[in-house]
Amino acid sequence: MKRMMLLAMAAATLAGSALANQPVSKGDPVKGKQIVDTVCAACHGADGNSVASANPTRRGNTEAYLLTQLKNFKAGTRNNPTMMGMAATLSDADMLNVTAYFSQQKPKAREASDKTQMPLGKKIYQAGNSYTHVPACMACHGPAGKGIPDQFPRLGSQHAAYIAKQLNDFKVGTARKNPTMSDIASRMSDAEMKAVAEYISGLR
Template sequence: MKRTMLLAMAAAALSGNALAQAPAGKGDPIKGKQIAETVCAACHGADGNSVAAANPVLAGQSQAYLVTQLKAFKGGVRKNPTMLGMASTLSENDMQNVAAWFSAQPAKPRQAADKTQMELGKKIYRTGNAATHVPACMACHGPSGAGLPDQYPRLGSQHAGYVAKQLTDFKANADRKNATMYDIASRLSDAEMKAVSEYISGLR
């Protein structure tokens, strides 16, 4: 229990890594909409509500978080060949503008595809697993998955498949490095990752 509390406190104080956010700029959502429609729409949808589980929902996400991730893709810190190509064409103003557009769009409500996972997923998300020292996800991402703007990303209404992939990547500590998320993901079983991902997808 003591270690679980320490992990949650460490996550709350996290800075200088993939979850730490760049300061939010003003951004012009009208200009951002033009970028979204020409550069981002094919994968993420013009309003940030992607259809394919491989592509994250960007609607309603924190502007600062989106800018931070775009910079990470462009700088090769977060490794993804497709996003490297897309982000490389964007200036910092472009990033602020498109992030302002997506952050202003409402995320469409989603239902968990596998309802059999809800009990375990809810337990992990809301209380964690004391036996394996996994802290509650909601300590950083909030009870409804809204996240903490400029600190921790929104998870609610995200594709379960995408969430599961990110947890797997954090656990592998390869293409997406984050000390806190690596420690948490490494303590999750495959069944727990699947269950909490399904639960997250239905949060709103």
């Protein structure tokens, strides 16, 4: 257990260093809401709490983390045709304003849709898998899924289907490229990914 936690902490330091060293100018949440209402709300909800499981909720994460994701979409380093098109229309100021608005919104509580997955999901999230060297998810994302500000996203109350897809994307390395998460996901079975996604969706 101790070795797994140390591995996770080392991964956190490496993966989060780039974000931690990027100062973020403050956006205007009022202007951000105007953009959200006309551009983002259809998929992510007016307050960042999306209804469709294919679209992630975008509330409660820090401006720095959300801004990095938008910049990655715009640069094409994160591959999603819809979001790449949306981000392409946003100026740097627009992105600052949108992320300022979303970062101030409160997440809505969500429950796991398949409670039978909870025991395995809890085990992976809290302790990892020592046999396959999967570290505990909470080492980076926190016991309640709130993440580490500016470094690792808030996951609690996210759609389980979305989380499972992101883990698979990290595993296959096509849509998302993150050495730390790709390595971790590559060691996870489909059953583990499904279970931990269900567990995470109920965290708050």
